[in-house]
Amino acid sequence: MRDQPFFVSVATVAAGLGQVRRIARELSLAAINAKVIALRAGSQAAGFRPITDFIDETARATAKLGNAIESGTLAASRSAVAERRAADALLRLRRANVGGGNGVKSLKAVIERCDAARVALSDSVTRSIRKLDNLLDEIDAHMRSISVITVQSRVEARQAGAYRVDLEAVAASMSGAAEQVTAIVQQSRRDLREALAARAKQRTTN
Numbered sequence: 602m603r604d605q606p607f608f609v610s611v612a613t614v615a616a617g618l619g620q621v622r623r624i625a626r627e628l629s630l631a632a633i634n635a636k637v638i639a640l641r642a643g644s645q646a647a648g649f650r651p652i653t654d655f656i657d658e659t660a661r662a663t664a665k666l667g668n669a670i671e672s673g674t675l676a677a678s679r680s681a682v683a684e685r686r687a688a689d690a691l692l693r694l695r696r697a698n699v700g701g702g703n704g705v706k707s708l709k710a711v712i713e714r715c716d717a718a719r720v721a722l723s724d725s726v727t728r729s730i731r732k733l734d735n736l737l738d739e740i741d742a743h744m745r746s747i748s749v750i751t752v753q754s755r756v757e758a759r760q761a762g763a764y765r766v767d768l769e770a771v772a773a774s775m776s777g778a779a780e781q782v783t784a785i786v787q788q789s790r791r792d793l794r795e796a797l798a799a800r801a802k803q804r805t806t807n
Contacts, residue, residue: 607681607726610796614733614789615674621740621782622667625660628747628778632657635754635771642764648757649768652750656775663743663782670736677729681800684722691715726800730793741786744779751776 636653639646694712751772758768 607796607800610792610799611674611678611681614792614796615671617785617792618667618670618674618789620785622664624778624782625664625667628775629657629660629664631771631774631778632660635768638764638767638771642761646757646761646764646768649754649761652754652757655750656747659743659747663740666736666740670733673729673733673736677726677733680722680725680729684719684726687715687719687722691719730797733793737786737790740782744783744786747779748776751779
């Protein structure tokens, strides 16, 4: 990813995070399925039902965060593309300005405007990345909550009599989904850090 333009790296991160929404939807469906089984089990699985409600709500919230991340990565990518173009234009203008001539004063004003636009776009990219990082924090917190609650769900499943095996399987499925999302978030953080390092390097060499 280091050799890619920053906006390409951000798009790659977005593609990876797109899986989060899919897994969150699957997690929500698994929670609904568990709720149905718990209802059939009756009083034996009474403690399981509020757990599935919590997981369902958290999964839905995670899916919404996934939508926000998609919008955020798109904004960051667009700003990064515009920043790259502004930087390229600024470089050409500065080269043209080296020779001097009658148009130097007017060209200097254009350079200043172009540089101001580049700085504004750079700030926009930075804000977008910070927002993405905060969203990743929220998703990570959701998954930690689900991981903790699925431990309790296994305890409740053991008391569900004939429905124990079914509820234990659902609990394992929900726990596995949370682990998948956590792994994706961790990889996305690494990819973002790598992309930011590459961006900083590109800016110092331009």
